[in-house]
Amino acid sequence: MSPIHLLQLLIFSVCIYSFSVFTYLVFYYDLISSVLFNEVQSEYDFIIVGSGTAGSLIAHRIAKETNYTFIVLEAGGRGHPFHDIPAFGPLLHQSIFDWNYETVPQENACFAMEKAKCKLTQGKIFGGSSKLNNMVHVQGNISHYVEWFHGKYTKNYIEEQFNYMKSNIFHLSNIQYESNLSDAVLKAAEELNFNLLDKDFEIGFIKSLVTQNNGKRWTTSYNLETSKYVLTNVLVEKLLFNDSTCVGVQIHSPKKIKLFAKKGVIVSAGTFNSAKILQLSGIGPKTLLDSLDITVRKELPVGNNLQDHIGTGLDLVLFNNAQSVQMFDIMNPWNVFQYFFKGRGPLTTPGCEVVGFISTKNETTPDLQFMVLPVGISADRGSYLRKALRIKDSVWKKYFSQIFDKHSATFLTLLLHPKSKGEVRIQSSDPTVPPLIDPKYLSHKDDIRTIANGVLMTRKLIETESLKAIGAHINNLPFPGCENFEIFSHLYLECYIKHLTLTSYHPVGTCTMGLPDSNKSVVDTSFRVLGIDNLYVVDGSVLPTLPSGNINAAIAMMANIFFENNIKQRYSMNIKISCDKITFKELVQKVCPVR
Numbered sequence: 001m002s003p004i005h006l007l008q009l010l011i012f013s014v015c016i017y018s019f020s021v022f023t024y025l026v027f028y029y030d031l032i033s034s035v036l037f038n039e040v041q042s043e044y045d046f047i048i049v050g051s052g053t054a055g056s057l058i059a060h061r062i063a064k065e066t067n068y069t070f071i072v073l074e075a076g077g078r079g080h081p082f083h084d085i086p087a088f089g090p091l092l093h094q095s096i097f098d099w100n101y102e103t104v105p106q107e108n109a110c111f112a113m114e115k116a117k118c119k120l121t122q123g124k125i126f127g128g129s130s131k132l133n134n135m136v137h138v139q140g141n142i143s144h145y146v147e148w149f150h151g152k153y154t155k156n157y158i159e160e161q162f163n164y165m166k167s168n169i170f171h172l173s174n175i176q177y178e179s180n181l182s183d184a185v186l187k188a189a190e191e192l193n194f195n196l197l198d199k200d201f202e203i204g205f206i207k208s209l210v211t212q213n214n215g216k217r218w219t220t221s222y223n224l225e226t227s228k229y230v231l232t233n234v235l236v237e238k239l240l241f242n243d244s245t246c247v248g249v250q251i252h253s254p255k256k257i258k259l260f261a262k263k264g265v266i267v268s269a270g271t272f273n274s275a276k277i278l279q280l281s282g283i284g285p286k287t288l289l290d291s292l293d294i295t296v297r298k299e300l301p302v303g304n305n306l307q308d309h310i311g312t313g314l315d316l317v318l319f320n321n322a323q324s325v326q327m328f329d330i331m332n333p334w335n336v337f338q339y340f341f342k343g344r345g346p347l348t349t350p351g352c353e354v355v356g357f358i359s360t361k362n363e364t365t366p367d368l369q370f371m372v373l374p375v376g377i378s379a380d381r382g383s384y385l386r387k388a389l390r391i392k393d394s395v396w397k398k399y400f401s402q403i404f405d406k407h408s409a410t411f412l413t414l415l416l417h418p419k420s421k422g423e424v425r426i427q428s429s430d431p432t433v434p435p436l437i438d439p440k441y442l443s444h445k446d447d448i449r450t451i452a453n454g455v456l457m458t459r460k461l462i463e464t465e466s467l468k469a470i471g472a473h474i475n476n477l478p479f480p481g482c483e484n485f486e487i488f489s490h491l492y493l494e495c496y497i498k499h500l501t502l503t504s505y506h507p508v509g510t511c512t513m514g515l516p517d518s519n520k521s522v523v524d525t526s527f528r529v530l531g532i533d534n535l536y537v538v539d540g541s542v543l544p545t546l547p548s549g550n551i552n553a554a555i556a557m558m559a560n561i562f563f564e565n566n567i568k569q570r571y572s573m574n575i576k577i578s579c580d581k582i583t584f585k586e587l588v589q590k591v592c593p594v595r
Ligand SMILES: Cc1cc2nc3c(=O)[nH]c(=O)nc-3n(C[C@H](O)[C@H](O)[C@H](O)COP(=O)(O)OP(=O)(O)OC[C@H]3O[C@@H](n4cnc5c(N)ncnc54)[C@H](O)[C@@H]3O)c2cc1C
Pocket: 049, 050, 051, 052, 053, 054, 055, 073, 074, 075, 076, 121, 122, 123, 124, 125, 126, 127, 128, 129, 130, 132, 133, 134, 135, 136, 137, 138, 234, 235, 236, 237, 268, 269, 270, 271, 273, 274, 277, 504, 505, 506, 507, 538, 539, 540, 541, 550, 551, 552, 553, 555
């Protein structure tokens, strides 16, 4: 490493270290205050486990539109407003606000990572994974939603719900800061005859729409009054039952207590942890539960059908000049001023500036998504991002550190509808032990073929006049481990994808929604866990398949549909019944509609 790169590494490392110390201080302050000041009732109408995208949305609507009592139990801490600066998002990966999960060693993937394990970042913080995500908002193809509910809701109904969420829940905005690359990529796409889109699920390219409010990260948790409804740093161990009815939850820490729910427990702990909580509670595959001496309450395929959007493409594109934010731009006082006072500038960057959807089979629906980021992981000289992905030393030295003299960009090629499916299994009845996560990435050959076609499409994009004009060229350095293959041949691409396998952190499917008589279903199309009363799962885990794009909007949509049809409807019915015996006081308090 040259002296200048060494100096850069030193400066970046000091900054990142300082941020980590700050993060720890915030965490411990919050932990101590929550242990000292958290007040709990022993019984509520509803208990919501997890304050992520789904849990917070449901909680917000219950608080705003009903008189039901409820509590949200969140294993992570509250974080700090500095953690909401979009450009700092990646710094929370691998922090105390990340569950720090990883895959088991993969047979066909993740070879460039230590022990062939890919990192599986998931938020352990009030707001869940959306506090760590890239904020890209993609609605995806509505027909998937109709399929998930087996036709129970029409396309029109889903569209109405999205419109409702756009007007009443989401804060969406165009990106507030973009590099030269954005326009060049759109022009390149046009050169290749792709459409420029104004909707996100057709074939073509579009600048990212992001979940930001005035340049700041926005998540569904911002709608919720935290101090009143959320207990942070509370790890739910398992569910409590009376025969086949779920009656509450057992909390493991900060102290062992039981909380009860009269009307229902809503598990919104995310794709890995919802499966874990159900399995710890005796709902899951019998052989697994028997092997851990957990009494089987209901045999269901909990933990199966794990799917994820994976792909490749880190630092695949190089430039002689910087296209975008440099690490030092983040510290520039003018940029800090712009962020805090105008909600603009490099600190608002979500990373991904352009998304593209293509079909490798010439169909009208996409099978691949591109996410274009104007920086690569070599930009921080190995001080952080490399560690967050656990890239092996040898790979770093032979590949990423060889391009320090250039400026890299990332054209992530992501498989939208993988055929490979994996599983999540608890390995102990101790709730503090992480589950074994085996996504079986690339176990289906078709998945490799589709991603390889995407990499070839990236090469075509880079060869367009528009991208050549800004100095883009493909990184032709053979990837370590694949040197024996002719570069960009099919064998080379297969090797490259198996080595540099990247997840976009979109796991779904472990508590699959489906028809009650299917042996694949865990919840029915009303989100009820099959065979158990008063227990619902609502989060990414219920999605039976992946949507055609980033999944946060789809998860929010599921939560919205759950609220509308399970809670709001029930509440309206109760109000109607009680309003038949209306009192003057209720009329004054507007509990009942005026007749
Ligand atoms: C790094 C990253 C980048 C991403 N980028 C994008 C993007 O750009 N666009 C997009 O659309 N999607 C993106 N996603 C995906 C999206 O953000 C998530 O899929 C979504 O937020 C998941 O919502 P959820 O409600 O299912 O779970 P989560 O948001 O993960 O919420 C689960 C919550 O439950 C809590 N919990 C878990 N177990 C327990 C327990 N035992 N007791 C108490 N609490 C518990 C967790 O701490 C967490 O807060 C990204 C995800 C990640 C991780």
